[in-house]
Amino acid sequence: MIRLEVNGKNCRLDVPHDMPLLWVLRESLGLTGTKYGCGTGMCGSCTVIVSGEAVRSCQVSAGDVRGKVITTIEGLDINHPVKQAWISQRVPECGYCQPGQIMQAVELLTRNPHPSDRQIDEAMGGNLCRCGTYKRIRRAIMEASGNVENMP
Amino acid sequence: MKTPLSRRHFLKGCASGAGLFLAFRIAPSCFECSAVQDILNGTPERFQPNIWLSVTPDDLVTIRVSKCDIGQGVYTSLPMIVADELGAAWDHVRYELAPVADEYRDPVWGEQVTAGSASISHLYEPLRKAGAAAREMLAEAAAGMFHVPRDRLVAGNSALRCVDSGLSLSYGKLCARAAKLPLPSDPPLKRRDQFTFIGKDLPRLDIVEKVNGSAVYGMDVRIPGMLHAAVDRPPVYGGRVLGCDMEAALRVPGVEKVGVIDSGLAVCAASLAAAWEGRNALRTRWSTGKYPWWDTDSAARTMQEHLDRQGVNKISRGDVEGAMKKASVRLRADYVLPYLAHCPMEPPNCTVHLTGDRCRIWASCQNQTAMMDTAVEETGLRPHQIDIHILFSGGSFGRRYEVDFVREAIQTARVCKKPVRLMWTREEDIKNDFYRPGNAARIEAGLDSRGRLLAWRHKVAAPSVYRRIATSLLSDGIDPAAVEAIHNSVYDFPAVIVDYVEVKAPPPVGFWRSVGNSHNAFTIETFMDELAGAAGRDPIDFRMDLLDREPRARRVLELVAARAGWGKKNTKGRYLGAALHLSVYSYVAKVAEVSVNRSDGTIRVHRIVCAVDCGQVVNRDIVRAQMEGGIIYGLSAALKEEVRFAAGGVVSENFNDYEPLRIHEAPDIEVIIVDSREKPTGVGEIGVPSAAPAVANAVSAACGVRIRRLPMTPDRMVRLLSRRVG
Incomplete structure (x- = not known):
């Protein structure tokens, strides 16, 4: 049994310790907002926040995050400033990578409420968007900047 | 594009809801509506003048979209065209996916397919006329209720307003009466300066679900009792299986079935991890293929x-x-x-539930007709026995015009005799593209x-x-x-x-x-x-x-x-x-x-x-x-x-x-x-x-x-x- 806290709920799961967190979230908990894109940590579609840090959930195992506090896209209120900025800047096209982009942006803005363009590049460089919404992602981060506090 | 559309698509309207059902046929350059059956029984609950829209007494306007969203926004742009001519209030507009059916074939391609950057250009006139026809029927209904001529009424904001009295009636209140009226054959279209939505910057209708993580992509489909499948395919073009260890694969906990399908060996298991482990356990040896010189x-x-x-x-x-x-x-x-490879962020995947006389398929796709044709070919069932559910596509860029992964999933479902979801990894996507x-x-x-x-x-x-x-x-x-x-x-x-x-x-x-x-x-x-x-x-x-x-x-x-x-x-x-x-x-x-x-x-x-x-x-x-x-x-x-x-x-x-x-x-x-x-x-x-x-x-x-x-x-x-x- 592995105990996790996911989106404020305590979960006890009977999953192999080496099962990637991505599949624990998607298959065991039904939290399908977190997406598979490459399985190798190179695209960022599976990004979630573990104890305040953005991680590639395909690269950490259930055992690695035992007892930790995990936030997925579903755990972020729709009124969260980053989600609201994503809506007002009309970022998504296909939308598939956007949960990962949003979680990465949440971590960035929590750490650094007013990032520069270069800091945005550095933080978001690991998150691929094949639809090419990068310009809007940048604008949404700028819009949300300064509004993100007390993030998980 | 096998069969150019002729006028053979004589439609029966939609099967759900009571109301006026009308035939509606589209040809590339024209639009014709004709009433075929009036099955009004009691009070109609919805006004559904053609295959593209319905209005219900709660004032909701539901617009059907025959194209797939692959990121390009058709779930918003196509409804805008209908809603504009209809005179709908945008916050009353909902979209829903059209079923896979002949009446929703593209009027030019003759297939229900999202391709060639043609969704707007091919549907612009038909959708405008569909909206305008409904507007004119609602206006006739209002004229009857207000006892005024049609030209004293102005449509807009989901209501008809009488310019003399200032009184207005919402579309919801008019839909029962409108449903009894004949469909106009050539409804007037708006002038460009009368457009309310066309040309504007309306936010996409699918944006919130895509931001809050609730949008369902093919990959997100789960059905009760479903297995997970992984396919082992040749690493070279023309490669054949020389040997593999099926017993080893079956010994992997969770693996239920291993079987041969056209593209390779399908491993079906209770979990995705087991399917992948089973595939590795096969240790398949492949021939060098037909083109060893190719690099x-x-x-x-x-x-x-x-x-x-x-x-x-x-x-x-x-x-x-x-x-x-x-x-x-x-x-x-x-x-x-x-x-070049397409590399949509969501790799190909497909879920199939095959029973004796029914085949249900869930996939992100841009080619519904090919899905249907493939399902008919693979199962021997008739189209009415096949349910196709199109989900959001995590990108496509032409990749999901192909339905190779749908064929694989159907064949895999035949192997395991249970509902099954076939998912490709990124490596499979890059190595097995068109x-x-x-x-x-x-x-x-x-x-x-x-x-x-x-x-x-x-x-x-x-x-x-x-x-x-x-x-x-x-x-x-x-x-x-x-x-x-x-x-x-x-x-x-x-x-x-x-x-x-x-x-x-x-x-x-x-x-x-x-x-x-x-x-x-x-x-x-x-x-x-x-x-x-x-x-x-x-x-x-x-x-x-x-x-x-x-x-x-x-x-x-x-x-x-x-x-x-x-x-x-x-x-x-x-x-x-x-x-x-x-x-x-x-x-x-x-x-x-x-x-x-x-x-x-x-x-x-x-x-x-x-x-x-x-x-x-x-x-x-x-x-x-x-x-x-x-x-x-x-x-x-x-x-x-x-x-x-x-x-x-x-x-x-x-x-x-x-x-x-x-x-x-x-x-x-x-x-x-x-x-x-x-x-x-x-x-x-x-x-x-x-x-x-x-x-x-x-x-x-x-x-x-x-x-x-x-x-x-x-x-x-x-x-x-x-x-x-x-």
């Missing part, structure tokens, strides 16, 4: 060698030979462009003593996309995609010859965002700059001379030149390059602002200014988004992408060696949209073609080398630059 270099060499062969002539106009003889300057260039074909081209042109173009000779040697997809469209063996935008170029060539040589090569090839335009815009537009250079002319002026009959092309070029500061002194080591392209009847011009690091060969694209004339715009922000996204897709290919082959198979694996453009490599993009009164034309693909040549032309301006191969990787740039110095 990245031989792919390029084969195409280049084909340029020396006699081609099939697509077009021959004017005296090219004579013009070339008397030309003061003759230029010739050979180009070689690589195979690639954008590689391409070689040779262009020769002659200029007179004043630097004016006399003749253009263009030969393309490339694999054919259409030979597999639609052989009937290969006229005289010429692949339509390979020569598109050359024989029917936007430029007025005084004399022109276009030839095609088909290259037979192992990789399957398919439609990749903008198809042949992606090659031909690059070769034509970079060669244009070479010619302008040889003529001592400004590249944009040189193009303008060939555009006397194309005012829309001239306009987009003028707009980007003005906005980008074309002709002004370059600052900070930044150089400009321009490109123009006409595809799917839309005009796009771009100016790229670029700097080149001569020591490490890296190219930095700082800014792209883009002007587009796609006729009447439906949703301005979606057009802008499609241009931004298309430009990034085009730049990604221009700078980074190339599928690599070795020993008869694909060796590119994942985003480590097939890496799309990232945010720190993405330029600032400005999009200028021409306020056009022409009919709407395509948008989804047109951002792509002119991106690569605009950058290549800027790179040439920066360092004097000509780019004749893509991608423009730092390695390749260093080699080019050193050759120039040496």
